[in-house]
Amino acid sequence: xxxxESSKHESEIEQDFLPCLTVYKDGRxxxxxxxxxxxxxxxxxxxxxxxxxxxSPDSGVSARIFLPDLTHTNQxxxxxxxxxxxxxxxxxxxxxxxxxxxxxIVAESNVVAISVDYRLVPEHPIPACYDDSxxxxxxxxxxxxxxxxxxxxxxLTNHVxxxxxFLAGDSAGAxxxxxxxxxxxxxxDVKLLGVALIHPYFWGSEPIGSEAKAPNESQKEAADRVWxxxxxSNPDCDDPRINPMAANAPSLVELGCIRVLVFVxxxxxxxxxxxxxxxxxxxxxxxxxxxxxxxxxxxxxxxxDKPESMKASELVTCLAAFLNREKPPLP
Numbered sequence: 432x433x434x435x436e437s438s439k440h441e442s443e444i445e446q447d448f449l450p451c452l453t454v455y456k457d458g459r460x461x462x463x464x465x466x467x468x469x470x471x472x473x474x475x476x477x478x479x480x481x482x483x484x485x486x487s488p489d490s491g492v493s494a495r496i497f498l499p500d501l502t503h504t505n506q507x508x509x510x511x512x513x514x515x516x517x518x519x520x521x522x523x524x525x526x527x528x529x530x531x532x533x534x535x536i537v538a539e540s541n542v543v544a545i546s547v548d549y550r551l552v553p554e555h556p557i558p559a560c561y562d563d564s565x566x567x568x569x570x571x572x573x574x575x576x577x578x579x580x581x582x583x584x585x586x587l588t589n590h591v592x593x594x595x596x597f598l599a600g601d602s603a604g605a606x607x608x609x610x611x612x613x614x615x616x617x618x619x620d621v622k623l624l625g626v627a628l629i630h631p632y633f634w635g636s637e638p639i640g641s642e643a644k645a646p647n648e649s650q651k652e653a654a655d656r657v658w659x660x661x662x663x664s665n666p667d668c669d670d671p672r673i674n675p676m677a678a679n680a681p682s683l684v685e686l687g688c689i690r691v692l693v694f695v696x697x698x699x700x701x702x703x704x705x706x707x708x709x710x711x712x713x714x715x716x717x718x719x720x721x722x723x724x725x726x727x728x729x730x731x732x733x734x735x736d737k738p739e740s741m742k743a744s745e746l747v748t749c750l751a752a753f754l755n756r757e758k759p760p761l762p
Contacts, residue, residue, distance in 0.1 A: 446660065448653075451521045454553060465517060465526040471495060477538035481530070484584060486570045490550065492563040495524040497537040497544040498586050509595035509624075509754050510587070511536065511544040512571055514611075516602030516732060518632070519560055519661040520552045528735050535738065540751035543591050545571055549607070557662035561672070564607050565614060572596070572621045597754055598626045598688075601732055602701075603657075605631035609708075610672055615687030625690035627750055630731050633704040634658060635674040636667065640703030650700035650731075676704075676711045683715040691721040692753045694746060698730040724749055 446454040452462045471481040478500025486492045499508070513536075515522040515529050523529065524546035537544050549563035574584060575593035600608040605628035612626045634654050642651050658673045659666030671680035691712060695705035702725070709723045726733070726742055734743035 448518070448520065448656070448660065451518055460553060462521050465522045465528060467527050468525050469527045469530045474534045477534055479534045479537045482586070486567050490563060490566070492550070492566055493548045494567055495530070495533070495546045496584065496586055497533050497546070498590065499537050499541050501590070506590060507592040508590055509542040509597060510571065510591045510593065511540070511542045511597045511599055511754060512568055513544055513546045514549070514564055514600035514604035514607040515546065516600065516604040518657045519557065519603045524548050531738060532735060535747050536750060539747050540754045542754050543586060552661045556664065560607060561610055564611055568611055575621050593621055595624050596621060597624055599629065599750070601629035601735070603632045605629055606633065606673065609675060612687050613681065613685055616685045618687065623688035625692065625753065626688050627692045627753055628705070629694045630696055630699055630701060631693065631705055631708065632657070632701060633674060633708055634668050635677065636669050639707065642700055642703060647700040654700055676707055683712045684717045686712065686717055686719070689719040690753070691719060692750070693721070693723045695723065695725045696729045696731060696733060697725055697727045701731065
């Protein structure tokens with residue numbers, strides 16, 4: 432084979448997941464979005480500070496921590512652990528989109544936030560993203576009073592109220608947040624207060640609601656492809672991790688928090704799954720409160736594409752209110 436033929440062969444595309452990434456037959460992976468890097472800094476517009484930490488040197492799991500402009504140095508604030516979206520295959524806390532998004536949330540909510548940099552598919556297929564996110568969650572919770580002797584990060588030990596811990600994420604990150612909350616039920620020391628799911632990527636083998644309608648065909652095709660690509664070991668879209676409402680899924684009564692907020696968008700093919708999740712959670716016997724907010728005339732993760740829009744601002748304001756609601760009294 433000539434050098435030209437070899438080069439042509441190596442550049443052949445194996446799978447295209449536009450606009451996210453391209454996988455070539457020679458094993459190369461080319462990501463097209465969220466590829467820029469913005470350093471941790473003090474944001475002069477909001478006063479939010481950020482720093483980067485390595486959580487697991489072995490796996491390379493890291494995170495960016497955000498601290499709001501403190502009124503008092505001894506303030507104890509809610510903790511938000513955030514998982515970025517991107518179909519499990521693109522995205523980073525260090526990209527400008529997510530850096531600015533977390534700055535906005537932290538400034539509006541006055542919370543400490545940890546934005547997790549989990550490993551991506553296809554280089555690291557599922558369950559790597561779940562394992563990494565769990566490791567990040569456990570690392571964060573190790574800074575609570577019950578385990579303070581293991582503390583490493585002063586922003587957490589000095590400024591976090593571990594009675595007010597929340598998980599959140601968008602799209603695939605919302606899926607991760609749900610799966611982490613399901614695992615938290617068995618944790619004895621620290622309990623989650625709430626979980627916020629922004630346009631969660633839940634799916635299934637059989638279409639529901641508007642998923643099969645003509646205007647959603649391209650979106651449905653994309654949603655159909657993501658899970659088998661991300662999880663080749665179990666490509667079934669009724670895997671409970673991607674379809675928590677599947678017949679074989681663990682009961683949602685096991686969700687390890689007492690509040691859930693779900694955002695959906697009217698033009699998003701995933702919308703009906705978000706509504707179904709809320710309905711199933713309400714029917715499960717789970718002893719918590721669930722609420723859902725639908726944004727009209729907007730599509731999937733519009734708030735990342737149009738962060739300065741009024742509707743994106745309203746989403747962040749609603750999330751901030753959820754994070755700052757008073758903790759209910761113990762029964």
